[in-house]
Amino acid sequence: MEREANGTADIIDGKAVAAGVIERVKGARNQLEAETGVRPGLAVVLVGEDPASRVYVRNKSLKAEECGFHSEQHSLSVETSETDLLALIQRLNADPAVHGILVQLPLPKHIDEKKVLLSVSPEKDVDGFHPINVGRLSAGARDEALMPCTPAGSIILMKHALGPNLSGLDAVVIGRSNIVGKPVVQLLLQENCTVTVAHRWTRDLPAICRRADILVAAVGQAQMVKGDWVKPGSCVIDVGINRIAAPEKGEGKTRIVGDVDFDGAVKVAGAITPVPGGVGPMTIALLMANTVTAAARLLGRPELAPIIV
Numbered sequence: 001m002e003r004e005a006n007g008t009a010d011i012i013d014g015k016a017v018a019a020g021v022i023e024r025v026k027g028a029r030n031q032l033e034a035e036t037g038v039r040p041g042l043a044v045v046l047v048g049e050d051p052a053s054r055v056y057v058r059n060k061s062l063k064a065e066e067c068g069f070h071s072e073q074h075s076l077s078v079e080t081s082e083t084d085l086l087a088l089i090q091r092l093n094a095d096p097a098v099h100g101i102l103v104q105l106p107l108p109k110h111i112d113e114k115k116v117l118l119s120v121s122p123e124k125d126v127d128g129f130h131p132i133n134v135g136r137l138s139a140g141a142r143d144e145a146l147m148p149c150t151p152a153g154s155i156i157l158m159k160h161a162l163g164p165n166l167s168g169l170d171a172v173v174i175g176r177s178n179i180v181g182k183p184v185v186q187l188l189l190q191e192n193c194t195v196t197v198a199h200r201w202t203r204d205l206p207a208i209c210r211r212a213d214i215l216v217a218a219v220g221q222a223q224m225v226k227g228d229w230v231k232p233g234s235c236v237i238d239v240g241i242n243r244i245a246a247p248e249k250g251e252g253k254t255r256i257v258g259d260v261d262f263d264g265a266v267k268v269a270g271a272i273t274p275v276p277g278g279v280g281p282m283t284i285a286l287l288m289a290n291t292v293t294a295a296a297r298l299l300g301r302p303e304l305a306p307i308i309v
């Protein structure tokens, strides 16, 4: 990690790394079907009309079809009651054609998110959000856990840039959400990094970030992390997905940016993920990998799970 800043970081191609993951997933899927006669099945549940969620859910279903899975999409109206949603999840839990269940977040306000996540069978919880899988991850029980997709994808991208051994590196994670920040912290600890977690209450965030050999931004604030927060030569993983106005593209147009000021950080970092084309495609690829893993375990053939992370 003693790289000097040379003016431009390596740009980590998340799309290309994700395509490699998908190839391995297809291989594992083919072997599983050859040996058991069963295709992995993924059910994606969307409640409401949020346009961004609709796009993501569609992308997940399309990728599942490309992988040759049985793929179901359940789109429920925004008025759907919690009881009806829980009943659908119970049906999917019991359906032998479905090995993975994903309930797109956020849910409408009248539905208790915790209750819903708890109702998904832990063995079908391809998001890794069920408390049982959260516990397995923090206890280091990888063989039984399903790993959350965005955090696992982030670790793969780091290893792509830095090599497989992250031991002893200083990692700083900005954000402590249950779906990104906290599980990233768990995975970095398992990689023997020294981990600092920053959040809204953190004092002098720029100074803390400047110590990081690995900086993970999962904040939800467009372009918050500036170039002079970045340690020269370090690896920057930008998880953020933020839509901002793009008047240069025309009136009313928007574009997607990360939580990192890319143009500033790319001049200082050693390697950096772009947005789009960084962590996002990895999230979907890991979801496909988790679906095959869940299917292999449910079919009593855990050795046929694809090895990804």
Ligand SMILES: NC(=O)C1=CN([C@@H]2O[C@H](COP(=O)(O)OP(=O)(O)OC[C@H]3O[C@@H](n4cnc5c(N)ncnc54)[C@H](OP(=O)(O)O)[C@@H]3O)[C@@H](O)[C@H]2O)C=CC1
Pocket: 150, 174, 175, 176, 177, 178, 179, 180, 181, 198, 199, 200, 201, 202, 205, 218, 219, 220, 221, 239, 240, 241, 242, 279, 280, 283
């Ligand atoms: N690429 C992908 O596949 C995915 C991308 N995302 C994106 O990642 C980002 C983070 O998502 P998520 O974790 O769900 O977001 P949350 O809003 O749940 O969490 C944001 C975290 O950032 C912290 N935070 C917010 N503002 C600041 C600040 N000014 N200074 C320091 N810390 C701050 C919050 O701190 P506190 O806890 O103190 O409130 C919180 O811990 C979003 O842009 C989201 O769209 C999310 C999932 C997948």
Ligand SMILES: Nc1nc(=O)c2c([nH]1)NC[C@@H]1CN(c3ccc(C(=O)N[C@@H](CCC(=O)O)C(=O)O)cc3)C=[N+]21
Pocket: 056, 059, 102, 103, 104, 105, 106, 127, 149, 150, 241, 256, 275, 276, 277, 278, 279, 280, 281, 283, 284
């Ligand atoms: N239960 C649940 N699981 C999730 O994993 C989950 C969720 N709910 N709610 C919302 C967040 C967000 N998320 C993304 C997935 C893919 C891209 C993605 O493919 N991004 C591409 C394209 C971006 C674009 O152009 O829109 C990219 O970054 O290149 C982004 C974000 C998953 N999430």
